[in-house]
Amino acid sequence: MTTAAPSSRVLAHPARDEIRLEGVLHALSDPLRLLVVRELARDDAGLSCSHFDLPVTKSTCTHHFRVLREAGVIQQGYRGTAKLNALRRADLDALFPGLLDSVLAAAALQADRSAHDG
Amino acid sequence: MTTAAPSSRVLAHPARDEIRLEGVLHALSDPLRLLVVRELARDDAGLSCSHFDLPVTKSTCTHHFRVLREAGVIQQGYRGTAKLNALRRADLDALFPGLLDSVLAAAALQADRSAHDG
Numbered sequence: 001m002t003t004a005a006p007s008s009r010v011l012a013h014p015a016r017d018e019i020r021l022e023g024v025l026h027a028l029s030d031p032l033r034l035l036v037v038r039e040l041a042r043d044d045a046g047l048s049c050s051h052f053d054l055p056v057t058k059s060t061c062t063h064h065f066r067v068l069r070e071a072g073v074i075q076q077g078y079r080g081t082a083k084l085n086a087l088r089r090a091d092l093d094a095l096f097p098g099l100l101d102s103v104l105a106a107a108a109l110q111a112d113r114s115a116h117d118g
Numbered sequence: 119m120t121t122a123a124p125s126s127r128v129l130a131h132p133a134r135d136e137i138r139l140e141g142v143l144h145a146l147s148d149p150l151r152l153l154v155v156r157e158l159a160r161d162d163a164g165l166s167c168s169h170f171d172l173p174v175t176k177s178t179c180t181h182h183f184r185v186l187r188e189a190g191v192i193q194q195g196y197r198g199t200a201k202l203n204a205l206r207r208a209d210l211d212a213l214f215p216g217l218l219d220s221v222l223a224a225a226a227l228q229a230d231r232s233a234h235d236g
Contacts, residue, residue, distance in 0.1 A: 021228045022147050029144035096224035098216070103143070106214035110139045
């Protein structure tokens with residue numbers, strides 16, 4: 001047998017009605033996680049972890065993705081050996097209309113201001 | 119002299135351009151702080167700490183208000199011996215248009231859902 005047991009490949013996600021606003025805001029309150037979410041918002045197909053060229057160790061990166069997944073912000077799943085990440089936009093928009101868009105817009109504005117200041 | 123030295127009565131606040139989105143989201147990611155912010159949003163005049171009947175010790179309460187102040191979410195100042203708190207709505211709306219309103223709306227929706235579930 002070369003296939004891993006399903007249990008080792010299934011990642012726990014909160015159901016839509018388990019997603020809490022506080023958890024979502026906490027997940028978005030880290031600069032690196034906010035960067036990841038902005039990137040995912042631009043790509044509906046889902047992105048593999050290796051797509052993100054983040055200035056942290058692999059284990060720190062794994063931690064940040066787990067925080068996003070456990071808060072209900074992203075969906076993580078395997079396609080072959082690659083772990084793909086996608087925003088749970090439908091769930092977030094249904095629960096908290098306009099929230100994700102306003103955070104993304106705020107992050108874009110802040111990034112623009114930083115670019116001009118730099 | 120019965121008046122305290124100004125330095126002991128002046129509380130540090132970030133200037134508008136020092137307010138960071140990540141800090142604001144972090145400040146709002148706690149259930150108790152979110153409750154305080156919802157209350158402040160309903161009262162433009164500012165509320166004293168004692169207005170909030172929070173299920174925590176005074177020092178925990180002080181901590182939460184400090185997190186909100188240092189993130190730039192609230193303005194704290196003395197009126198006589200009372201410490202008054204007010205939302206920095208103008209600053210937040212200027213920096214991150216729509217963000218505060220969408221968080222407040224999301225918090226209201228979540229509270230409604232919790233009330234119906236209970």
